[in-house]
Amino acid sequence: MTRPTLICGAGIAGLWAALKLAPRPVVLLTGAPLGEGAASGWAQGGVSAALAADDSAALHAHDTIAAGAGLVDREAALALAEGAAAEVAELAELGAPFEREGADWSLSREAAHSRPRVARVKGDGAGAAIMATLIEAVRAADHIEIRDGWRAVSLLGDASACTGAIAQGPDGEIETIDTDTTLLAMGGAGGLFALTTTPAIAQGQAMAMAARLGAVIRDPEFVQFHPTALNAGLDPAPLCTEALRGEGAILVDQTGHRFMKAIHDDAELAPRDVVARAVHRQNASGKGAFLDCREA
Known part of the structure; x- marks a missing residue:
């Protein structure tokens, strides 16, 4: 048996x-x-996959490797990118209500991606919707x-x-x-x-x-942080989805100065670790970091 x-x-x-x-x-x-x-139910942005006609698994893997500062396992990144689109399609077939624009997927762009490739549900409800399905x-x-x-x-x-x-x-x-x-x-x-944006x-x-x-633990220092959360004195802190920056939200200091442009060519869409460190430096210096969504 x-x-x-x-x-x-x-x-x-x-x-x-x-x-x-x-x-x-x-x-x-x-x-x-x-x-x-x-934590899955709290996820907002969606699922990254090469779903658009002008995208590919190879480009997705290239973006992943570029964002990883030399620390990415190339074979693993390519395997993940090659399998992602089929997984999203299978979830959709099961009933996950990903947004569509006619026959095409409705895709958002997030940090370190050169193409919009985040399949979303009701803007920022992907995690809860996939969990329910x-x-x-x-x-x-x-x-x-x-x-x-x-x-x-x-x-x-x-x-x-x-x-x-x-x-x-x-x-x-x-x-x-x-x-x-x-x-x-x-x-x-x-x-x-x-402080975290995940369940405590x-x-x-x-x-x-x-x-x-007796297991060997590999790379435990790699911990995902969301750079932007709502400063409401709560822990866990309510997440401000990365999709906001993908749609045009910018990071400014208390004077309104946009500080990410001097740090990385992709500004607010730099790799997440770059943005997180920049936000931390701003707060530690007393200049503050604020997410300006007026043009998003």
Whole structure:
């Protein structure tokens, strides 16, 4: 008898993987109740893919490599770019309501992209819409057992193999789940920082669990930051989608001076790490950083 694949985490990555594994049986640990707690639902801008007639996977990969300051795995970037368009099309076929302009995709431009290639939903609602589509499909899938509110707290096995996980239920109950295949899709580590735009509960738990089992953790210093968020005294901070800058919003200091033009040729559409550091320097110097959307 085939033992089920255990998937820990139910954001877009976990849900999409669970559906793709059909007909193989899957046990899905959701962490929070299904649809809650995942950073995926907070994502605004959309999904990047070479969907336009004047775009290509090769150009998408080229932009990715250029933005990576010499740190990008070229083969991985090309593989990702080559597969992205088909994934967006498959999500749309499943019911994700990506915007269209007639027969064409409605695409936004975001930082470091030389072409508009962000497939969007209602402007800035892509994450929530894709999550809703996937949740409906997962609930209807016969091969998936949803363990609502259950989360992995430790992995079983040793450095030679992972043999499952110890899971905790919504009422604190503990259960051992034995399996041949375990997939960790538990989110990032944004919650470790002083301010984040992701759920505060995302604190790198999957990396810690894997490291304790003997896994080698690669490139943990790469943490995605959104350069612009609403300064409302909240943590997590409400995100100001990058699509705003793609549509013409600019970054200015407290005097109205546009500071990004002197830092990078692409100004506000420079790679995200460049913009994030610039915003930090502005705030640290007392000059401030403000997102001016009057012309967007």
